[in-house]
Structures are given as structure tokens and as C-alpha cells.
Amino acid sequence: GDSVTQMEGPVTLSEEAFLTINCTYTATGYPSLFWYVQYPGEGLQLLLKATKADDKGSNKGFEATYRKETTSFHLEKGSVQVSDSAVYFCALSGSYSGAGSYQLTFGKGTKLSVIP
Amino acid sequence: EAGVVQSPRYKIIEKKQPVAFWCNPISGHNTLYWYRQNLGQGPELLIRYENEEAVDDSQLPKDRFSAERLKGVDSTLKIQPAELGDSAVYLCASTLAGEQFFGPGTRLTVL
Numbered sequence: 540g541d542s543v544t545q546m547e548g549p550v551t552l553s554e555e556a557f558l559t560i561n562c563t564y565t566a567t568g569y570p571s572l573f574w575y576v577q578y579p580g581e582g583l584q585l586l587l588k589a590t591k592a593d594d595k596g597s598n599k600g601f602e603a604t605y606r607k608e609t610t611s612f613h614l615e616k617g618s619v620q621v622s623d624s625a626v627y628f629c630a631l632s633g634s635y636s637g638a639g640s641y642q643l644t645f646g647k648g649t650k651l652s653v654i655p
Numbered sequence: 656e657a658g659v660v661q662s663p664r665y666k667i668i669e670k671k672q673p674v675a676f677w678c679n680p681i682s683g684h685n686t687l688y689w690y691r692q693n694l695g696q697g698p699e700l701l702i703r704y705e706n707e708e709a710v711d712d713s714q715l716p717k718d719r720f721s722a723e724r725l726k727g728v729d730s731t732l733k734i735q736p737a738e739l740g741d742s743a744v745y746l747c748a749s750t751l752a753g754e755q756f757f758g759p760g761t762r763l764t765v766l
Binding site: 543575580581582583584585588628630642643645646647648 | 696755757
């Protein structure tokens with residue numbers, strides 16, 4: 540079945556450091572790929588997505604490129620801020636569930652802490 | 656626009672007790688999901704509704720878990736009786752087409 544593997548956390552960075560969170564996936568067909576972010580005490584929010592190979596999703600300075608040849612969707616940000624401290628989840632939707640909805644498979648999450 | 660609303664936010668119960676969680680999706684969203692998120696893990700789907708119909712409940716432990724979505728709007732997830740291993744965050748999400756919007760979750764602790 541579908542699966543997502545993320546790098547183990549927690550990750551601690553100083554403000555303005557470069558961030559990479561690795562994500563690889565296993566899926567049949569052509570899944571869409573997502574990064575969700577969960578701030579403390581809040582629900583998951585969609586950060587960015589890519590729906591086909593070589594697409595680049597970007598939002599709030601974060602970006603990730605859908606690499607089919609390496610089955611990867613690594614999250615990057617050039618300069619992190621304290622406000623980026625959160626848990627980041629990589630996810631894929633490979634199974635169309637009907638009525639425009641897709642079933643999501645999530646990774647385990649990577650906790651990021653950014654210190655001033 | 657209001658987001659997905661869940662209550663309660665926190666619940667502590669003793670094992671073998673019943674518990675219920677409530678979710679009100681974003682207005683107009685036909686599809687509603689319940690997920691369970693164990694500590695240090697990503698969310699895992701329990702059940703999906705299309706309007707009032709449960710169309711995917713293959714991951715719902717039916718011996719103790721039940722859910723309903725009367726009138727195809729808000730939904731209730733129940734556990735009876737609760738076990739220690741049910742301690743987790745229970746997330747509700749809804750969608751109209753495409754992106755899933757998540758509520759803040761209910762953190763359940765079973766003692």
C-alpha cells in the first residue's frame with residue numbers, strides 16, 4: 540500500500556538557518572504530494588502541494604519539488620524564523636475516493652524548533 | 656469563514672468508560688473525515704462520510720467505535736468502552752473538493 544517516510548526529528552535550527560526535511564514515498568500510480576504544518580494547539584494546515592512530476596509547490600518561503608525519479612518531496616526553506624516552529628507532515632493522496640475527495644496517507648511528522 | 660469546529664478539546668476518562676467527540680465541518684463541505692493521531696505519528700483515517708453516508712470505515716474498530724453524521728452536517732464519534740490504547744488526538748477534517756481542512760482535534764487521555 541501507499542506509505543510516506545519522513546526524516547526523524549526533532550530538528551533544532553538557529554534563526555535564518557537553511558531548512559531541509561526529507562520525505563520519500565511509495566505509491567502506485569501518480570499521487571499528489573502535500574506538506575501540512577501543525578502549530579502548537581492548532582489543527583493541520585496545508586502548507587503546499589504538487590500534483591504531478593517536476594511540479595514545485597511553494598508557500599510562505601517554503602518549497603518542495605515533486606521528484607518522481609527519486610520518489611521524493613523534500614521540504615526546504617532558505618531562512619527559517621522562530622514562527623516556523625511546528626510539526627511538519629508529508630502526505631500523499633493516491634486513492635481517489637470519489638466526489639472530489641482523496642484519501643491522505645501521512646508520514647510520522649518532523650518537529651522543528653527554531654531558536655533565536 | 657469559520658473553520659472545522661471540534662469539541663471537547665481535551666477529555667480525560669478512566670478505562671471502560673464511554674466517550675464521544677463532536678465535529679462541525681465547514682459549511683457546505685459534503686465530505687467529512689475522522690482521523691486518529693497517536694503520539695509521534697501522523698494521522699490515520701478512521702472513517703469518511705460523503706454527506707450522511709459512511710463510504711469508507713474499513714479502519715474503524717467496530718467492536719468499540721461508532722460514528723454517525725445525521726443530516727449530513729455535523730458528526731459524532733463514540734468509543735464504548737474506552738481502552739488505554741485509545742489515548743490519542745482525534746481529528747476531524749472536511750472538504751468540498753480537494754483540500755482537506757482540519758479541526759484542532761480532541762486530545763483523549765484514558766487512565
